[in-house]
Amino acid sequence: MSKKVVIVGAGVAGVNAATKLVDNNFNGEIIIIDMGKNPYDRLPEEVMTGFLGAGGWSDGKLTYHTAIGGHLTKYTGDEKAMELMDQVIENFKRFHPKPDEVQCSNPVAEPEFIKPYFGLRLFPVWHVGTDYLHEIGKNWYDYLVSKGVKFIWETKVEDIDFENQTVHYPQIAEMDSAELPGDLKWMHHETLEYDTLIFGVGKSGIDFGKQLAERYKLPTESKPVQIGVRFEAPQKHFQKLIDVSYDFKLYRKFEDEGVSLRSFCTNNNAAYVAVEETYGDHSYNGHAKKDMSYRNDMTNFGILMEVRGIDNPFTWSRELVSKVQKDSTGLFYSPTRKPSTTSEGDNVSAIKIDDLEIVKEAFQGYYKYIEDFINDMKKVFPTLKDDWGIYIPEVKYLSPEPLVDYDTLALIDYNNVHFVGDALSARGITVSGAQGNYVAEWILQCMEDELSWEDDPDVQAFLENEDKPGPWSEEDDKIYTVGGLTNDKERSFTKFQNKINK
Ligand SMILES: Cc1cc2nc3c(=O)[nH]c(=O)nc-3n(C[C@H](O)[C@H](O)[C@H](O)COP(=O)(O)OP(=O)(O)OC[C@H]3O[C@@H](n4cnc5c(N)ncnc54)[C@H](O)[C@@H]3O)c2cc1C
Numbered sequence: 135m136s137k138k139v140v141i142v143g144a145g146v147a148g149v150n151a152a153t154k155l156v157d158n159n160f161n162g163e164i165i166i167i168d169m170g171k172n173p174y175d176r177l178p179e180e181v182m183t184g185f186l187g188a189g190g191w192s193d194g195k196l197t198y199h200t201a202i203g204g205h206l207t208k209y210t211g212d213e214k215a216m217e218l219m220d221q222v223i224e225n226f227k228r229f230h231p232k233p234d235e236v237q238c239s240n241p242v243a244e245p246e247f248i249k250p251y252f253g254l255r256l257f258p259v260w261h262v263g264t265d266y267l268h269e270i271g272k273n274w275y276d277y278l279v280s281k282g283v284k285f286i287w288e289t290k291v292e293d294i295d296f297e298n299q300t301v302h303y304p305q306i307a308e309m310d311s312a313e314l315p316g317d318l319k320w321m322h323h324e325t326l327e328y329d330t331l332i333f334g335v336g337k338s339g340i341d342f343g344k345q346l347a348e349r350y351k352l353p354t355e356s357k358p359v360q361i362g363v364r365f366e367a368p369q370k371h372f373q374k375l376i377d378v379s380y381d382f383k384l385y386r387k388f389e390d391e392g393v394s395l396r397s398f399c400t401n402n403n404a405a406y407v408a409v410e411e412t413y414g415d416h417s418y419n420g421h422a423k424k425d426m427s428y429r430n431d432m433t434n435f436g437i438l439m440e441v442r443g444i445d446n447p448f449t450w451s452r453e454l455v456s457k458v459q460k461d462s463t464g465l466f467y468s469p470t471r472k473p474s475t476t477s478e479g480d481n482v483s484a485i486k487i488d489d490l491e492i493v494k495e496a497f498q499g500y501y502k503y504i505e506d507f508i509n510d511m512k513k514v515f516p517t518l519k520d521d522w523g524i525y526i527p528e529v530k531y532l533s534p535e536p537l538v539d540y541d542t543l544a545l546i547d548y549n550n551v552h553f554v555g556d557a558l559s560a561r562g563i564t565v566s567g568a569q570g571n572y573v574a575e576w577i578l579q580c581m582e583d584e585l586s587w588e589d590d591p592d593v594q595a596f597l598e599n600e601d602k603p604g605p606w607s608e609e610d611d612k613i614y615t616v617g618g619l620t621n622d623k624e625r626s627f628t629k630f631q632n633k634i635n636k
Pocket of ligand 1: 142143144145146147148167168169170181182183184185186187188189190191192193194195196197203289290291292334335336337338339342554555556557560561562563564566567
């Protein structure tokens with residue numbers, strides 16, 4: 135069943151899956167197709183595609199906790215999740231040119247001054263070093279090639295037929311003919327059959343995943359709404375916490391109301407609010423420049439609210455976002471401050487509002503959670519007072535997550551199609567890789583089950599003897615066996631049957 139494994143996407147998830155398979159002597163064929171390039175040819179600006187996908191050109195921070203980086207424990211339980219994540223980290227070390235330099239940063243305990251008001255999520259992170267990712271990619275790729283894994287590069291899969299187990303992609307064919315002035319090239323469509331498919335297209339393949347989900351009417355998991363604001367203030371107010379954790383994560387949960395809040399993606403030192411445009415509306419995010427000539431001593435982070443139990447969360451979020459726009463521009467509110475500038479010195483595009491009426495109305499009662507969050511931050515960071523501003527909205531449109539069998543990550547209706555990584559429910563390198571490993575374990579288990587049936591000594595003995603004649607003389611041997619079943623050598627039963635019929 136699992137003999138020919140086709141992996142769509144040479145990202146972190148797909149590559150870890152392939153590695154686990156070859157490490158464990160998988161006896162089938164493995165083909166990986168990616169629209170990007172191999173690690174030798176991949177250019178620095180090709181951030182999302184190519185060997186190791188977005189993870190290959192990332193910040194190289196491997197988060198090491200089940201509460202971060204997307205869903206893993208819900209499929210595997212805590213213990214197994216940690217084991218699978220360990221394997222991913224081991225792989226990064228194994229192909230690292232200087233494995234000793236891979237260090238784990240150890241979080242300290244939650245500081246006392248935070249405790250009365252917020253939880254502070256602190257988790258270990260393994261630092262691979264961005265500068266080493268390219269070398270890791272090359273070493274890792276060479277290993278897989280040496281183990282017989284086939285790669286098809288710069289090829290975008292356009293369609294997958296789950297019913298007929300085929301993957302479809304265009305390819306350029308060439309004919310070098312001496313009679314023609316130039317090489318003759320044309321596009322044709324390739325079809326690749328699979329026994330098992332691993333679908334790991336990451337964020338860059340999000341639309342492709344959606345397209346397949348719609349076509350095959352794949353059942354999906356219900357998703358919470360993720361919406362809030364981007365908060366900005368001078369860094370000095372938060373320095374005490376930044377000293378403990380650069381990318382601090384304050385959180386709180388209101389279990390009974392189905393609401394939780396967290397600070398998201400903190401930027402410091404040279405921190406700028408960035409405008410995002412989705413579906414024609416503005417929303418906000420933030421980024422930090424590495425070059426210290428851009429230092430502005432500001433801090434920004436999202437205050438993101440997760441709301442469960444809202445019917446059609448996507449439509450709900452989109453309607454909310456469109457209500458907090460003026461002339462297709464997002465809003466800015468502050469008791470004292472003006473909107474900031476971008477790193478290029480331009481004003482961050484936002485319409486300043488003097489009160490929060492329109493925002494409160496759009497958030498339909500949920501804004502009070504953000505208001506409380508800010509008020510409590512004022513207590514924890516006493517110098518903050520009214521020296522802050524918010525850009526409205528910040529939103530995460532979560533793509534519908536296909537419903538999979540939790541033991542195999544395979545689609546409910548197609549048990550040989552496994553979704554992994556960001557294409558499923560991951561949001562980071564470690565979890566994506568771990569999901570790849572989890573699926574590989576399942577494929578290896580299937581291989582073992584198939585093998586163990588054939589290797590069973592009783593089955594072997596039966597197969598060897600099944601067509602041999604019995605231990606009696608040839609004359610007495612009125613029966614003989616075919617495929618282990620007795621047959622009527624002289625056809626006397628057939629003669630008898632014909633007589634009865636007459
Ligand atoms: C700039 C940046 C920095 C990041 N930094 C970190 C970090 O420090 N730590 C962390 O944990 N996470 C980080 N992430 C997130 C992390 O990289 C991803 O969560 C992870 O790579 C997801 O792995 P994946 O295998 O699911 O997908 P990806 O690694 O994104 O790989 C998907 C692959 O599929 C291919 N593909 C897509 N569609 C098709 C198609 N139709 N046909 C053929 N191929 C296709 C793409 O070319 C790509 O190579 C970062 C992401 C970005 C963009």
